[in-house]
Amino acid sequence: MSVQEIKGEDYVVQYDADATTVKFRGELALGGPKEYAPINDLLSEVVSGDPDTVTIDLRELAFLNSSGISMISKFVLGMRKKKGTQLVILGSDDMPWQGKSLKNLQKFLPSLKLDIQ
């Protein structure tokens, strides 16, 4: 099983290549696009192989700041061009930031499958 990982003080981003799943954990509050670049690169790399499905698991991400939302939303909306890949986002109602923000993403990318547990 090949797993790629980006680790910071309060967060871990893991990519499981077999399940094409990127899992976010902890609290992400980096300052601006530059600091988010490694995560962004990882996400771009994941979709560059045109997989059938890509899953982004945010269930254990307790906090995400607005730069993080900008990064994720740009990535998600960029999927409009990649018609062959089904994007799935897993969220959790226990995390107060998630519910409404993720639904807003769906307005701009109707094909997004949103699974909020």
Next chain:
Amino acid sequence: MLEQLLPFTVGTWAFVASGLLVAIALTALLYFILFYVLRSIFRRFENDTALVTLNVSTYPALASFLLVSFKVTFLKLIAVDGIDDLERILSAGLIISLSYWLVQLFNQVVVYALKEYTQQSEVMWDDVLLPLLEAVVPVIVTTLGGALVLSAFGVDLTGIWVTLGGATFVIGFAVKDILANFFSGVVLLIDTPFQFGDVLKLEDGSIGMLRRIGVRVTQLYMFDNHCDQYIPNSALQGQNITNLSRPTTYYHFSTLIEVPMEHDLEALKQVMKQVMLAHPDTLGSFESKLALIDQYFQASEAEPLLAQQQSVGAQRLLAENEVNLKLEEIDLELSSIVVTLKFAEKGGLTADEIDNIQTEYRQVLASIGLSVDSQDTGRRDGDSLSETSGDDTLIELIREWYRVTIRDPHLLDEDEDLIPEDWERRINILKRRTLRLYQRINRPEREETRLDDYVLELRQWLKDRFKTPRKKWQEPKVTISGLKHGDEGSGYLDFGLSFFIDDIKLENGKRGDRISSQIYQEIIRYLKQISLPASQPESTLEASAKASAETSAEANVETFALAEEIAALKR
């Protein structure tokens, strides 16, 4: 105040003389301030409004000031004989000077500023309302000024007003049609279903370009007979008008072609679709158009322009594709800002969040080709945007695109001005809109919760009004619509070709006809090629193709001739 300053008793000639001297001295001081101090300051401004206002105001202001000073001085001399007349003359002079000032200010400053505003924006009342105001306002001001001057001399004007009231009623009744047209024109201008330059289809089917909406009539340039047509505003308002330029300048065209049954229908349908796609001026997916563009419309002696048409067309399609990709990128960035704003506005924007959104918006501006000139004045209107020099910005890509477009050999001289003007106007509006949004994002003040709507508004405007993205339904289509039988029992099939052309306005409104004819001709050329027996000499083929080119250029919908010709060829 004067009596306290001057060492003379009020009412004496010495007091008056010294008062006059003071007035003249102050006027001289004012002259110096207006001519030397303010003028040198205003000259440094980029905008000339202040300077023009000053130029227009200097003499009326000096005259008014002098007259007011005289009045104040003479006010104290009530006891002197003849002073009443002098006072009246002064009042009259003051009224004349003020009216003159007002008229000048209106004509040189207000009208000019309004004209500049209308040229940069999407409003269209400048052509009618402004000349009208320019004509009417001075007359009203002068009339009122004249009436006031007369009443200053003690003339009783009540009788004149009453007569004028009665006359207005009579005149109004006599010119009610003109008034109806006038108000229809105003309504058309305010509730604008079209803009100047839009191509309209009237109820009788004629097509023309809107030139101007006048006080009484609307001027349309009719493409068919190259004449101006004047329609009374009220008649135009009462019609069902089709605006061919809205929502896009794309225009739908359809042609019918009859083909003998013996042909391979599937292959023929395929070729027809390919011919339509291979024409650079029809709409369709960029990839398929670029792939096919070299395969059809080969230049010949009779049609030497075709080579240039196809090569410029290919370059133009590439340039347009770049613009579309850039717009998609900007759309994505704007959507992402909306998502971020919706996320962040709960509980108010923190400094960090505002900072992030500003960074993201600057990214959008960079993609458009704009950068912020930072002048920290603390006010919203202190900011301004300037163009950056990059090649990969939206503005530069658009310019590149229109520069290629106007190299199209079929375009007329007017078109070569029209296209850049149109785009530069849109770019200016884009600049204004993005600046307004920047000002709001930079200093949200109390509008934090509205920012997402403002971003959405810009995004929608880009899609609807700036440049609409290509849609699937605009792809060329071939339909088989019917079967006919000829005299000798042979069968013909009706093929319906339908396609969109890129801009109805160009080539004096004949662009669609030209494209349609070229497509028709190319299909005939193909039909002839496959119909001719292989043994027929090459030269005969060319000659017949030439003959057909001449007929088919005119025969757009008249298809029976073609079927006959093909049948004859087959025999």
